Amino acid sequence: MNNGRGEAEVLATFNDGYQYSKTKLEESLRQVMALKPTKSSKDATAVKREDVDLIVHELSIPRSHAEKALLESGGELEKALRALVAS
DSSP, X not given: OOOSSOOOOEEEEOTTSOEEEHHHHHHHHHHHHHSOOOOOHHHHSXXXXXXXXXXXXXXXXXXXXXXXXXXXXXXXXXXXHHHHHHO
C-alpha cells in the first residue's frame, strides 16, 4: 500500500524493530539475479571417483579432504597425493 510518502510496503516487523520492506527485498533480488553465474571449481575440474577412492583408502583421510585436494590440484592425482603427503 502506497501512502503517498514513498515509503516501502513492510512485509514483516520483528520484536527487535527490524523490518523487511518489499521495495528493498525486490531491489536486492534484482541485483542478485543480475549477477552472472560463475563456474564453481567443481564445474571447472572433473574429479574422478576412482581417484577420490584411492586417496581415501591409501591415506585414510575423509572423502571431503580427498575431493578438496583433487580440486585444488586441477584433478591431477599425483599432484594431489604429493600435496596431501607434504601437509
